[in-house]
Amino acid sequence: MDLNDIRAEINEVDKQLQELFSKRMELCGKVADYKIANGLPVFQKDREKQIIANVTEGAPEGLQGATRVYFQTMMDISKCLQYRKMFDNTGFIPFKKLDLSGRHRVAVPGTFGSYNHIACSELFEDADTMFFDNFEEIFKAVSAGAAEFGILPIINSTAGSVVQTYELMRQYDFKICAQAKLKISHCLAARKGVRLEDIHDIYSHEQALRQCSDLINRGAYKAHSFSNTSLAACYVKESTEPCAAICSEKCAEDLGLEILRRSVQNAAENYTKFILISHETFKADNADTISVCLALPHQSSSLYRLLTKFSVAGLNMTMIESMPIANTEFDVMFYLDFKGDIGKKEVTTLLSELSHELSYFKFLGNYKEV
Amino acid sequence: MDLNDIRAEINEVDKQLQELFSKRMELCGKVADYKIANGLPVFQKDREKQIIANVTEGAPEGLQGATRVYFQTMMDISKCLQYRKMFDNTGFIPFKKLDLSGRHRVAVPGTFGSYNHIACSELFEDADTMFFDNFEEIFKAVSAGAAEFGILPIINSTAGSVVQTYELMRQYDFKICAQAKLKISHCLAARKGVRLEDIHDIYSHEQALRQCSDLINRGAYKAHSFSNTSLAACYVKESTEPCAAICSEKCAEDLGLEILRRSVQNAAENYTKFILISHETFKADNADTISVCLALPHQSSSLYRLLTKFSVAGLNMTMIESMPIANTEFDVMFYLDFKGDIGKKEVTTLLSELSHELSYFKFLGNYKEV
Known part of the structure; x- marks a missing residue:
């Protein structure tokens, strides 16, 4: 034949x-x-x-x-x-229009010149920044209403997902309302007068240390982890030892540190994405991405069958991440991003379906992906 | 009706x-x-x-x-x-039978009492251990044949995937031949005579620091990251400052450090999985899990369609993880585990199919999941 x-x-x-x-x-x-x-x-x-x-x-x-x-x-x-x-006429998610113009109180990890702070100034013309030492305080400030918005790193193209942000996303009630992306170029900065050859200790955030592991291994430096790159730079400024910080050039300049080497990260193409969170659901007119968090039954092909739903709705998944749930023996939570707008029926129907079928489901926000 | x-x-x-x-x-x-x-x-x-x-x-x-x-x-x-x-009669993957009895040269990160070392002694009766400072040296030792086997942490139930291990898995040629799982209980250890109230600085591996973030935040300790918990403990032993290490109790005891507090990790249920790697393909008789690494086309539903293949073959996926590829703008590599044995036809056919259809596909090993 x-x-x-x-x-x-x-x-x-x-x-x-x-x-x-x-x-x-x-x-x-x-x-x-x-x-x-x-x-x-x-x-x-x-x-x-x-x-x-x-x-x-x-x-x-x-x-x-x-x-x-x-x-x-x-x-x-x-x-x-x-x-x-x-779910034809149910499942509508109430939201307010996102407007970042004017003055807003924004909770930011670290201090002036931190990458979070730079991301914040990309999003807001006039932010009234409140600085915090760690990520959990950002979620607390937003949940309690002390800040209208909060900013957090979510993923870096070299060091991967920021696990701590994911863990906190499960614990607190909030919505993602915007995203920012920065090309990250770290510098090695020390007090004026300190010479490169005298440095043995480097201070920075663990993600930044990981992004600069080649420099650290080659120089056999001792790496010290701080909760934020800018706080590490502040420490280096006050220290009497000959040490250096890995931080943004802006941060080094603001603090009057000397930049010993520029662009010290392993990868030339090094990006970090940040999320802007709020207590209420805000949505920009051009919002195109939805984030959700869900648990799947311990069954073969449960992920496959979940994806059937997205396919039938014609909604394209752009990211999937599984994160272990702390204090369990490798139970995982799935985080998914897909293209869509909660103003559209196919989206609200799918969200209703997921929250109806799954034992744990959380809508995390609808925002413009950058 | x-x-x-x-x-x-x-x-x-x-x-x-x-x-x-x-x-x-x-x-x-x-x-x-x-x-x-x-x-x-x-x-x-x-x-x-x-x-x-x-x-x-x-x-x-x-x-x-x-x-x-x-x-x-x-x-x-x-x-x-x-x-x-x-692919009816092709695609057979040659392997040798795994036999961990007798004496073997094993590359292990850290030193005596490191968690990697404890995992090693769970797998081998009589290991001739070679200790290395960082993970990359383990891959190098195994690739070059300097060690028959190497051991590495792959995931922790609190701190998530060990990104560095994943990154190296893409770069080196090796096969996973066994897995070990440890319940991890960290202690806070210092030189004899050092009092808890005098300690401001804590040294450990970044994953262990993250697993103990509650302790560190509550005590406002300064955390210093080392390439391994046991090397951090060695440093604390030699230091003249009043500092402490987060490490295994075995490690503290071996070094003669005093255990100031036991079980200092955030989560009582805290587990780490380790992989045993080799240059050749070894398979245990009871091997039940296959790991692969692959790239998917930038197309909607490409993941869904990949999972169709597993479903048709009746092979159950147990883990999926996407990892950013360094030096790209958020391109990702997928790592999948599924139940199966490379001695079975449905498995070799699927592996042939994947390697035929995908632009990047790598078989990472067939081993007994623990």
């Missing part, structure tokens, strides 16, 4: 499959109407299990696995359509 | 769908035979695009997204079956 003949046959089969698929979805719509009218749950585990068992058993040798995935996916798609009916 | 009537109709539709699905897969098998005979590639992008465009266009209003996912998944399933034919 020639390839074109086989393909013609496949086309014929596909036509019939498409008709039957549409018919099945229509029938499922009727089931949904019935369930809504009678207050029944969309997902009926036993019925689904039964169907999978029947079709897998009836499948030809070698096609069992394929048939199982085929029917499971089809039923997952049909569930999405049923939820679409169920 | 009553629920049972609708369901009876659905059952009827499902029966027809199953027949047509089996028929389509059979026809695809013929296509595969033709392609193999004529040396054509399994994936023909244009043909697939055309089918998706046709069926989406012909779909009823509101069913376009669902129809697209339905056909895309069906074609992905059929590709898996075609690859199964293509």
